[in-house]
Structures are given as C-alpha cells and as structure tokens.
Amino acid sequence: MRHVSLTAAVLATALFLAVPTISAFARDSTELAPYTGNITRNIGTIDGRERTFVTYSPRDLKPNSPLLIMFHGGGGDGPTARIGTGGEFDALADRDGFVVVYPDGIARSWNTCRTAQQNVARRWQIDDSRFVEAIIAHEVAGHGIDPHRVFVTGHSNGAALTYRLALERPDLVAGIAAVSSNLPTADNMACKAQNVPTPVMVINGTADPVSYYNGGRRPGSPNGPALSTKATMEYFAKMNGQTGEPEVTRLPHMRNNDPTAVERTAWTAPDKPPVILYTVLGGGHVVPNRYYRYPQVVGRMTDDLDAPAVIWDFFSKLPPRQ
DSSP: EEEOOOTSSOOOOOBBBOOOOOOOTTTTSSOOHHHHHHHEEEEEEEEEEEEEEEEEEETTOOOTTOEEEEOOOOTTHHHHHEEEEEEEHHHHHHTOOOOOEEOOOOOTOOOOOOOTOSSSHHTTTTHHHHHHHHHHEEEEHHHHOOSSEEEEEEEEEEHHHHHHHHHHHTTSSSSEESSOOBBBBBGOOOOOOOOOOOOEEEEEEETTTOOOOOBBBTTOOOTBBBBOOHHHHHHHOOOHTTTTTOOEEEOOOOOOOOOOEEEEEOOOTTTTTHHHHHHHHBBSSSSSOOOOOOOGOOOOOOOOHOOOOHHHHHHTTSOOOO
C-alpha cells in the first residue's frame, strides 16, 4: 500500500501532510473478492483534526470515472467497512472502472442528522460533509474522477451519514444507498433538508436488533427515536415526486434452508429519481455479501441478496448529477 497526503488545494483552510502509517489491509486476514488495483492511504488535516481515508483505484482507470464512497458503521473504520463488504466494491471497480474510497470517522463515528446522538463526532460537531468535499476534491485531482458522478453508501451510522448528505448536501452526490438505518423522527431531526430530488436505495432487515425496521427507539440507545422503514421510504418518495404506488417483487430464493427472503419495492416514475427498498425478511444488522459473514449477534444474513452488487448496479444506471 502506498501512503500519500491530501493535496493542499483540497480546501483553502486545510493543511495536509504525509504521515507514515502501516498497511491497513492484509490479504490473508479474511476472505475478500479478488482485486488487481492499487490501494493508497491518505492522511490530512481539516479544521485542526487529522482525517484519513483509503482509496482503491483500478489499473488503467479512465478519466471522468465515477467515485463511490463507503462509510463504516459506528465503532468501525475504513478497513472494517472494506472487509464487511467482502472487498466486492473493489472487484466491481476493477470490472467497471470506478474509484472506491473508505473513509475513517472521528473516533470511529459520524455526525449525522440525529439530535439525540451522543457519539464523539456529534458531540464535537465534526463537519463530515466538509470531509466528503475534501475527499471528492482529492480524487478529482488524483484520479480525475467525475465530480458529477459521486455516489455514497454506508452501513448503520455510516448509512445515517448518507441520509445527511442527501438532505443537506445533495450538490455533492448523484445517489445514496443506506444499509441498516432509518431517518430520525421529526423531533430528533438535526438536519435542514434542501428537498432536492436525489436517487435513494435502502436495504433494511425486519429482524435488525440495532436499527428497528418498524422504527422507534432501541432500549438504552443514545441515538433517539427513528422513523419506520416504511415512513423513511415514503419521505424520499415524496421528496422525489414519486406519487404512484410502488412495484413490489420477491427476489428468487437461493437456498432451501435459508429462513430469510427479500422483497424489492420500487418507486420508478418516469423522469423522477428512483427510490428503491430491499426488505430482508428475517434479516439483521448486516451488509449481505458473498464473502464476509457477520457475527450471529447482529442477526441473520441472507443468500438472496448481494448488497454491493445491487448497490453498484443501482448507481451505475443513474445519470450524472446536474
């Protein structure tokens, strides 16, 4: 892995320096999808705080390729987000030609739209949207990505950050995909929505023990109450001008002894940004994928859905942000 600094041109008020670090990834630490590109660790300073992220870039990357940013869940970091998705985004990047970034949150946390949230990023009022701006600028300068084709996805606390970007900074993203998260209730909402139509995909499990599919507040949770998945999707459907009834389909069942199933609910009116929900019936607080298996304590995985594959398929078909 190469270690490089963010360019000083990213933000006029930021100072960026190269800092030696050890390799964040070991090929034999877990099973990952095969990849052939390059991994670089980027270290810089924003608002007086060190910020870091890892970039995966395929060989022979073409100019104006897309950028996909994957945000880790609470308590994680960029490397665990890569492992938790089985490295599939890297393999897809090799196949289709795009750049993947795995950022690290301050104290393994993100500042989202939840007023009641008590993690470090929220308490310190970290400007993670500004961090995303810096990442985009760095990848424009370093890999020539198309700033109008930036897509963000995340799990749990990272998924909540994608919601924040869709609501407050739709100018930065061409689409979002949230896994294991719902929007906060109105009395727990810290963000001021710009109400700009933005393509949205959500993947939630009905048996998620952390982020309840039907909303509410988990006992002991410091994050405050959340909307149900149904209400979250209806919010985005309304924001995107999707007024018709959605189409609901059941995905093929892959394994007889798998007790889960997956339903796809799609709002796809012509000339309106799509809103897509994958409901994992019996699914837990996981990112379903082919390579990494989550611990049983966070609930079941399904074999009927490969989340990185459907997320990238969704993003790849979206038009550039205007």
